[in-house]
Amino acid sequence: MNVGWSFLIFLVLLLIPWVGVGVLGLQGLFVTVIPYVCFLIFIVGLVYRILNWAKSPQPFKIPTTCGQQKSLPWIKHSRLESPFNTFEVVLRMVLEVLFFRSLFRNLRADLQGKKLIYGSAKWLWLGAILFHWSFLIILIRHLRLFTNPVPSVIQFLDYMDSFIHSFGVPPVYITDILIIVGLSFLLLRRLVDAKVSYISHGSDYFPLFLILGIVITGVLMRYNLKIDVYAVKQITLGLATFKPAVPEAKIGTIFYVHLFLVSVLAAYFPFSKLVHMIGVFFSPTRNMPNNNRAEMHVNPWNYPVKHLTYAEWQERFREVMENAGIPIDEEVEKEEHEWYTIYGPNKNLNL
Structure with a gap:
């Protein structure tokens, strides 16, 4: 039921720009008004979430650990699994954010008869890596549409992503393939795995449908349904310089669908589970050192206590x-x- 409603909402979102541009001719609305409104919601929502996290008190030292805490000098402690100082916390955060280190150690549990069997779950880690890294590279690549001239760093990244030229013109981006593979795996995992499907909600399915729709429309524009790239650059530069304009050249409706889905994703981001990419930096289980034995953590909720000798x-x-x-x-x-x-x-x- 959750997946059905999520997919239905996604289909409605697809139809809105298709009818608005293809039938009603409201190009100006979808090029100027909607992107700015959604971007404003994104900024305000993100600032609200960050401030809300930042002002939340931390009454206890609760870093997640799975290694030896630093104690006596002759006992070797685990610097990554039980960080003692800020440097070790930053090092663990870098490995967690960039390489999903804890997810790599993740196990799955299956009940076979009366036995609880634990096994490896590396496929989940691989699917997450493929999706997140591909999404990041694609996002950076798209900056070439908002800059003129295009920075050499973005040009180099674009070249490295499309170094396979044997499939014809235009060259095939590797990240286009990998992100579809990663998204398909994450979606099928929630649909096929009974345990994961049981605990999945609409808020788990909808972002996958939305991002998959953005990716597919983008791939179609590049390889199948050709559009006027020069006109697209005019639109994106106008949005970036706060001088939006509707180009005279005719752009395919698929572009407006793509732009509308991106705008919806931006507005939805601060209020969805996707915001974990920002929230991880404010999580006390990750950003606190495990140094209870050396430093006293004072609960900010406590009233001042007068101690007597x-x-x-x-x-x-x-x-x-x-x-x-x-x-x-x-x-x-x-x-x-x-x-x-x-x-x-x-x-x-x-x-």
């Missing part, structure tokens, strides 16, 4: 102690006592 405590309850027959240590002096941690005196604790 033994001398102050004894002075406060002297009468009660005397009535109860508890001996009073007369040799205790206030100035000789400080607040101690297990590592020694700490006069800078803001408690």
Whole structure:
């Protein structure tokens, strides 16, 4: 049911620009108004999510670890699995964001009879790598449409992505093939795997349909349904310089479908699960070092606590102690006592 509704909404989104441009001739609406409105929603929504994450207190040290924590000098600790300082946290984050290190170790569990069998799940890691890296490269490649002249870095990336010229003209981009393979795997995994399908919602299927629609329309424009690239460049440069204009040359309806789906994705991004690509940097399970034994983590929700030394405590309850027959240590002096941690005196604790 979830997949059905998601696909139905996707089909409606496909029909909107098809009817709006192909039948009603509203090119100006889909070239100027909708992209700017969706981009504004993207910026405002993303800023809201980031500020909301940034101001969320972190009451506990909860970094996810699966290695030896740093303790005594003669015990070797795991720098990546249990980072102790900021450098080690950054190193783990880089490997996590760029190479999905934790997903590479992921296991799948199957119940066979009365036995729980664990097995490798490297295919999920490979599918995620193919999709995310291809999407990033394609996004960078598209910057050539918004710049004039095109930076040499983007030209080099474009050349490396299309170095296979044996399939004819235009050259086939490798990332076009890989992103379709990766997206197809991620979608089929949710449709075929009963366990994954059971826990999947419409918010899991809809982004896959939307991105797959963007990719397919883009591939069709490049290899099958030819469009006026010069007119497209006019539109994109106009959007980038805030001087939008509808070109006089006729562009195929497929371009407006592609642009509309991209605009919808931008507006939908801050409110979807796709925003995890930003949220991972604000996750306390990832961005906090595991140094509880060396540094005290103060809960920002706590009210200021007044700690008493033994001398102050004894002075406060002297009468009660005397009535109860508890001996009073007369040799205790206030100035000789400080607040101690297990590592020694700490006069800078803001408690």
